[in-house]
Amino acid sequence: MGILFVGGIGVGKWLKKYMEIEYLEKTLENRELFLGKPEDWPDKNDGELIQIYKVKKKLVDIRVTCLTMGPDRFHFWKIFGKGNLGVCLWFDKKELLLDIKTDQNLREGSVCYFTPTQLKKNCSIDGLPFAKREQYSDEKEFRVLREYDEQATGETQGIAFNPNSLKKIYFNSWLSKSECDEKVEKIKSLKENCYKDVEICQNKTLEFQEFINAAKCVK
Template identity: 30%
Template sequence: MTERNLRCYTNLASALHILHNRCLTLLSPDTWDDRNDSYFMSEYKRIKDVKTVLAICIADREETYHHWQVFSRGADGVCIEFDRDELLAAFDNAGGVTHRYVNYELVANANSMQEVDLEILPFTKRWPYGDEKEYRAVYVDADVEMPAFPVPIALSAIKRINLSPWLAPALAEPVKKTLKSISGCSGLRIYRSTLIDNKPWQKLTGRVAPPPTVP
């Protein structure tokens, strides 16, 4: 099932940047953990013969441990949930940006491909990454070398901000206050994720049926 919201996993510094500047920033793929993915992006840039290729990765699925662990590990992790329609409209309105779902392929299928369309390279990953269900935006500039590209985004597009499940509970409130103190952000819904320590889930143990008595 398609999620109503799209999720951007990032860190606290990036979240502050987004809220202060009302924009999402597309960055270089050179530092991505998946070296296959960053290689495809660098080859796309080389073959296309352009000066700049930047990207941002968005998750189109519910909160998962995988996303937190891989993309926002640590106490300063943040997950920002965006309204799908507003976010995609922002990408549409940003010149030079192409956006679509990532396609996940098996190595065996890739080996059989002939005359590969250059434009699939930024949107193709190996099959083992399929659980990410990634939606990606890519910015290309043929003539100007750029380290970053901002996509304007209205605060109304932000439906919820989830703070890291590894953030100490005692620190959650000060972080929420800081984010809400930014101009226009007082009404944002901000919560600490309970993914790894959920009290309602833990209450299941209290409903365990007593073991049968031994006669």
Template identity: 30%
Template sequence: MLRNKKLTLLDPSSWDDKNDSYFLEVYKKRKKLSSVYALCFTEKNETYHHWSVFCSRENGVCVVFDRDKLIGHLNQQAGITCGPVNYRTIGDTGWPDLEIDDLPFLKRWAFRDESEFRAVYSGDAESEETKDISLPLSCIKKISVNPWVPDQLFSAIKETIKEIEGCRSLAIGKSQLINNKSWKRYGNIIA
């Protein structure tokens, strides 16, 4: 992403949640599209859940975007629609109020903790596994590296990122979610 300055949207058929990918497939068929790709973001701050579900123990990064800049850029891209995911229960009585264009942004209530936001590409482009769109690096606020990464490896990752053209001034840190000095200080002030 940093080297190529591109975001990669995936074919939803590759997703773990087959309920979710089914809705995008229905959307594709009903709109008579040859391709639909999506990229999912979270609108939440980092959580233990994010680190433990979306990456393995010693790899992965969290890219924090400037929401307004990113959405502004995405809205200028042909075929891209952005929006928050609407979480519904199976017994929800609001289903008749939904329209075809709502389908890419629907997900089961059980996933609500993800607070997902999506960029969805819909079009007649030749169907491939992925769809790349440009990414101005000015849309990135900071990069946070996995909290379990050993310090020496973090230093190497940070140095490597800083060497990429345009990334010298990016804020890069190691997540302190599981080992935060400021949080630990409170243990010393409790009577």
């Protein structure tokens, strides 16, 4: 078998979506997560596996979004959040899964991590979109797919979510206080009207003061 998350989908309370701040307001307004093209991903291993799946299943198109169930990582912010351009949405896992399951055309699942030998022996065709190299197992990735067996027309449909599923919004550590305040102000009316209970914070990955203070106590 591939490397699975300990406890599978049951581990942890959150599904987190790292994205760029410029899309935050539209995401909140539309109550929808964007589904992207795997062929545009920088990691060609991921994109190629999904393209192989698409060919084997005779699909016309497939769109995907990636979330994580794992703890915060510097490289999540640097790669997925584009550094000082990033924001992270924290969804209650159970509630977001209920949102996803209301759309019969979506597939979702935890990613399994394989060596090439394990992939060949243990992965099914249906598992290919949820397969990744073992080196990435710390990501604890979760994917949602929309498959098309005929050409999509118009704008691609995303993943609709209930505002109550979203619990926290974290802005990146690179922003100054004034920059962060400015970003919060942009979504103020949305928060007051639709996201009243959402906690808005700034991530402290780059300077976690409690850890620094602990170091000062070392003798």
